[in-house]
Amino acid sequence: MLSAYGSAVSVTLDQIPLGTPARIDSVDWDLLVPEEAERLRALGLDAGAHVRLAYRGVFVSRDPLAVEIGRMTVALRRVHARAMHVELIGATA
């Protein structure tokens, strides 16, 4: 059975359910301001990283997001998360 999150469908970090472990497949660095891209990379948010969406903001747009990476929690905006394509780990394939 094909999962809704199968490799054919591209899911970005802002779309996954809270608390689900995921792995970053690729990042569209071109969508981001160079300094912010540099900062995200420095924090380890790069292809191959294992992440978990931990919290969303309160307001209607549900911005910003808090992402757990390793033993660290990083706050970022949805525009950043939208550039990160992820694959859910443990999703039924």
Added chain:
Amino acid sequence: MSRNACVAALVGNPNAGKSALFNALTGARQKIANYPGVTVERKAGRLILPSGEPMELVDLPGSYGLNATSPDEEVTRKVIMGEQVGQAQPDVLVIVLDASNLEQHLVFAQEVLELGRPTVVALNMVDLAERDGLTLDSAALETALGVPVIPTVAVRRRGLAELSAAIAQARDRVSGETAPRAHVTLPERRLLAHEMAHGAILSETAKHRIHARMDRVLLHPWLGPPILLALLFVVFQAVFSWATPFADVLDAGVSGIGDLVKTALPPSLARDLLTDGVIAGVGAVIVFLPQILILFFFILTMEATGYMARAAFLMDRLMATVGLSGRSFIPLLSSFACAIPGIMATRSITDPKDRLTTILIAPLMTCSARLPVYAVIIAAFIPHRTVGPGFGLQGLVLFGLYVFGVVGAMVVALVLRRSVTKGAASGFIMELPKYQLPTVKDLALGLFQRAWIFLRRAGTMIFTVTVVLWFLLNFPRAGEGQSQVDASIAGHIANGLAVVVEPVGFNRDIALAIIPAMAAREVAVSSLATTYAVDNANDEDAQANALEDQLKAHWTLPTALAFLAWFVFAPQCMSTIAVTRRETNGWKWPAFMLAYLFGLAYLAAGVTFWTARAFGLG
């Protein structure tokens, strides 16, 4: 090589516990200044080596890598590379690692180690790692990194002697040449960091991490914001009510000293300069010290515990609507007490355009110095009437003035972000640090440093301004039957100013009051009192009451309302201008701030006056 000029520098990621380690290693012997040409704080102190020799220790701004993305990181890079003006290249680098976040912190550590400088590693906060169920093998890490690794707990002073000894050893090995290691790319460094971190973990139990449980409540979409609001309410209460008794004592002390000088010295102009100029002027600002200390106590506590980053997270969306980020929230909040600590707190904003915008709108937050002015005018002109259960008209007007300031700030921020501080939409990328109990010593040290910065300014800038104002008001001397105020330079300036401010409903008395109010806003009240020659000049309550009657006799309602609107915007505080100059490194932005705020104040007063008149209010 000379041993006297030896320097060691602490390097590491933000939240590695560098500052706590720095405080523990140097004690209170710290020098805080700016690096030349930038507004990045340089913290230096004296480290005593086991041999008893002193060594200078510099705490570098936290950094994620040598590719700088902020002015702070740029300084860190330059100091490490020996390119920073006014800072000798460190002889020894001390890399500070958060023991429970090794995988992340080892990435930057490797980049620094590549340079081949004499280096020591402090494996910091091992106690928190143990709390998280993590036992580490520092010997394994030492083998992997090829430099000494010392486990430390800065706040409990664990491992400090061993660290000093290792620094001394590294210094003694300095041969003047460096041995750069092979360069590896970022992905390779990350892979290596992963391996090293896992190689150093002896045991890892899946203990539930405390901070995850706290975040579940504090970052909860519906619980988090009310908790933040409640906390802010407590902070406001504390700043405004707890500070009052201390401020009263200081106030009494200042007048006491003034009276003492008055009785001790024969009447003369010099004595007046000392009492009315220096003591009264500087005293008027020093009474804000308790408020500033209480405010900073809360800010430093929120920072030390790690809650500040959560507050920024919760407020980010709201700030984004005007082109700012969550990081601007705390500086703006502080500005409700006083714009000076608020502007000083903008240093935590990494984006320079964001920071500049925040500095420029900080004076629009209604600071506590405006309260005495508002209180007098509202009491005199707004009827004491209830407009609903528990709501008085006077309180409503006061609240309206606060809202007016906030809305004004939001609009100005929107405009600035599209014009003079235009730039890429400011993002919000921020590590949420682990929760920690703050230590009394670190808090006390931080408070002492803020108080010192504030008092030093009161002793220099504010001192100068009050003395100049005193001369303007007292020279040239009045002739027979002429009032001193009319004869003085200030009186002449007021006559000229009156022509300019007349269209917005101000009379000459107001023109005269807003000149000395440049030193500090609340001085407007005492200058109006002086102008209306009120008796009981020493008794503030009587003064305020009598002043109310005088104001009612001399002012119309539209004039009073215009005066209130003026004070929402007018940049009447030389200390704010001075601190803006210091924080932006030049006169350009303070000049801009003065121009735009006076422009807005004039416009707001005018619109208020004309509207009030059109509605037949006076």
